[in-house]
Amino acid sequence: MLTRRATLMGAVAVATAPLAIKVAASEEVMDTSDAKAVDLSTLPRRKVKLVKPPFVHEHEQVATSGPAVVQFEMKIIEKEVQIADDAYLQAMTFNGSVPGPMMVVHEGDYVELTLYNPPENMMQHNIDFHAATGALGGGSLTLVNPGEKTVLRFKATRPGTFVYHCAPGGPMIPWHVVSGMSGAIMVLPRDGLKDHEGKPVSYDRIFYIGENDFYIPKDENGEYMRFEDAGDSYADTLEVMNGLIPTHVTFNGKVGALTGDNALTAAQGEKVLFVHSQANRDSRPHLIGGHGDLVWEAGKFNNVPDRDLETWFIRGGSAGAALYEFLQPGVYAYVNHNLIEAVNLGATAHVLVEGEWNNDLMEQVVAPSEYDVMHEGKTALP
Amino acid sequence: MKSLIYLSAVLMIGTVAMTSAVRLWPRPPQITDLPETVVIPAGPYSYRPSGDFRIGTRLVDAPRETRTADYDLEIMKYPVSETLYALCVADAACSATTVIGLLKAAQTDISYKDATDFARWFTGMTQQTWRLPTDDEWVRAAGERYVDAGLGIDKDEVDPSKRWLANYRRLVAERGDADVDIHPRGHFGVNELGVSDIAGNVWEWTESCFVNGKVSEDGSRVIEQTNYCGVRAVQGKHRAFIIDFVRDAKVGGCAVGIPPDYLGFRLVREG
Numbered sequence: 001m002l003t004r005r006a007t008l009m010g011a012v013a014v015a016t017a018p019l020a021i022k023v024a025a026s027e028e029v030m031d032t033s034d035a036k037a038v039d040l041s042t043l044p045r046r047k048v049k050l051v052k053p054p055f056v057h058e059h060e061q062v063a064t065s066g067p068a069v070v071q072f073e074m075k076i077i078e079k080e081v082q083i084a085d086d087a088y089l090q091a092m093t094f095n096g097s098v099p100g101p102m103m104v105v106h107e108g109d110y111v112e113l114t115l116y117n118p119p120e121n122m123m124q125h126n127i128d129f130h131a132a133t134g135a136l137g138g139g140s141l142t143l144v145n146p147g148e149k150t151v152l153r154f155k156a157t158r159p160g161t162f163v164y165h166c167a168p169g170g171p172m173i174p175w176h177v178v179s180g181m182s183g184a185i186m187v188l189p190r191d192g193l194k195d196h197e198g199k200p201v202s203y204d205r206i207f208y209i210g211e212n213d214f215y216i217p218k219d220e221n222g223e224y225m226r227f228e229d230a231g232d233s234y235a236d237t238l239e240v241m242n243g244l245i246p247t248h249v250t251f252n253g254k255v256g257a258l259t260g261d262n263a264l265t266a267a268q269g270e271k272v273l274f275v276h277s278q279a280n281r282d283s284r285p286h287l288i289g290g291h292g293d294l295v296w297e298a299g300k301f302n303n304v305p306d307r308d309l310e311t312w313f314i315r316g317g318s319a320g321a322a323l324y325e326f327l328q329p330g331v332y333a334y335v336n337h338n339l340i341e342a343v344n345l346g347a348t349a350h351v352l353v354e355g356e357w358n359n360d361l362m363e364q365v366v367a368p369s370e371y372d373v374m375h376e377g378k379t380a381l382p
Numbered sequence: 383m384k385s386l387i388y389l390s391a392v393l394m395i396g397t398v399a400m401t402s403a404v405r406l407w408p409r410p411p412q413i414t415d416l417p418e419t420v421v422i423p424a425g426p427y428s429y430r431p432s433g434d435f436r437i438g439t440r441l442v443d444a445p446r447e448t449r450t451a452d453y454d455l456e457i458m459k460y461p462v463s464e465t466l467y468a469l470c471v472a473d474a475a476c477s478a479t480t481v482i483g484l485l486k487a488a489q490t491d492i493s494y495k496d497a498t499d500f501a502r503w504f505t506g507m508t509q510q511t512w513r514l515p516t517d518d519e520w521v522r523a524a525g526e527r528y529v530d531a532g533l534g535i536d537k538d539e540v541d542p543s544k545r546w547l548a549n550y551r552r553l554v555a556e557r558g559d560a561d562v563d564i565h566p567r568g569h570f571g572v573n574e575l576g577v578s579d580i581a582g583n584v585w586e587w588t589e590s591c592f593v594n595g596k597v598s599e600d601g602s603r604v605i606e607q608t609n610y611c612g613v614r615a616v617q618g619k620h621r622a623f624i625i626d627f628v629r630d631a632k633v634g635g636c637a638v639g640i641p642p643d644y645l646g647f648r649l650v651r652e653g
Contacts, residue, residue, distance in 0.1 A: 085562040260554040329543035331550050352550065357541045364542075367439045368594060370608050 050101035098253030099210025100183025119147035131162035160300035161319035182279030203273035213246035258349035268355025277319035286337035292322035329355035433593030475503035494626035517590035585618035585642035
């Protein structure tokens, strides 16, 4: 175990040392203290408390006032979490959840995040907002050691759904991401979402589906290994990661996190916005029995949404949004339509929709029943 | 003398058993240390047939029937152990499957075919007829641990989504959280009949097929049924239908619905 920990600490040291600059630009650590000051003192400031996914903090869809500085706080927590009935992960989390919480602001707002790395943590962390401009998305301004905090402010200039993730340098980047350190932010247009004709649309509910791919090593008996701490898990996990085949693909951090007692709920006639993020790997959400009425596949609201999609593509390292009005009651499965990942690796959520069945949309004309093989079905021959 | 007794026993059960053939054992039994069994006396029991049932085209709960068994049922007290299954594998009569290696563990990761292969081998080795229970028989042995498969939805409910949602919620409530640890046999205790580990985390294969049935207008009885035997009923905390070659239902489920934790089996002895 000591060797593994040594390996880990060694890797961190390399990641911050000048010699490693050839590895990636993300080793850069900078500050902005000598740049020309901006005066935001006239802007209103608003504190927002984040909530655990799949839920999203209360927010206006159409902004009723001008730009503001929206203040968020997140604490980084390293802890073991259960990701399947028989598998555990030494997770690294934004605010204790995998995925991290979703933030919502409006275009032109300033996002001001205070990021805490508590002293009991083992590692350095930072945050790279895909919604932000410059300094590696904020990554090179936010590298915090255990016991440190930092405050980052960036202007939300582009409306859309975006991933944020930890990117502390070198091989730590993918490892921290597949250990759970990613989340999403949604920057709404000030006047809200628009359909393909530019007409305003709204949603009755919003669900944030954060998808993760996990790489849990197995022991010689084929059982998933558990580790003392993240450092202890590094070497074995890296080996599985480099094979590129995840052992688990989950929604909301755990196989079954959004099924059973935790299934999502909606009512017939409600419009639901599904925001789907994947920080590391491609995905293809599909709502079994439903559609995407309006889909911002790449997540960016300045683009005209696609209509009536069956499945949409989420590029690894992006977040997309799909709006759907539930027309029929029943059980819906929201899956990654790589069905191996959905059924065998975990990427399934359920939505329970109450309402009244509409036979015009679908009817079972003949219930499954035996047919007369001698006389029926001949016309169906190819 | 002994073989004569066996012969008469076999002849006697011939009238009861559905699958057994009368046979003469060619050699003495290889296994004489038999697993513990429990006898469930003949008599009435409550049962709901397994499968999909309709009044006309509308799905309804199968009628809950009081049936009367006219024979005593002798069933293994515990599910078949890894130790016992390993003997069958060693004898090349059963296919190797997952071995947990825990002392007294039930054999899991078992398909219907594995279970019936074992029954055939065990019958030969003991020179007694052993087979899987039918779904009815399992219900008899489950006693108070039998979980009624009815949803309690009004048979006149016209909205199919109500039944669907109710079924989902019932499965969630009944199943609770999955228990992924294999425990020694006996862990889940005995029921009032003395049968151990019923409705623990190992679901048990039965002989019974999926039934598509028609129910009388008043919902009281099954008037017509067709069996589909590519899937069999497995019993435990809930009744599930599993394709006969599946060993691990956790990865053999569909998009909605909740699969069994583990698949294993126990046998009944005829006569």
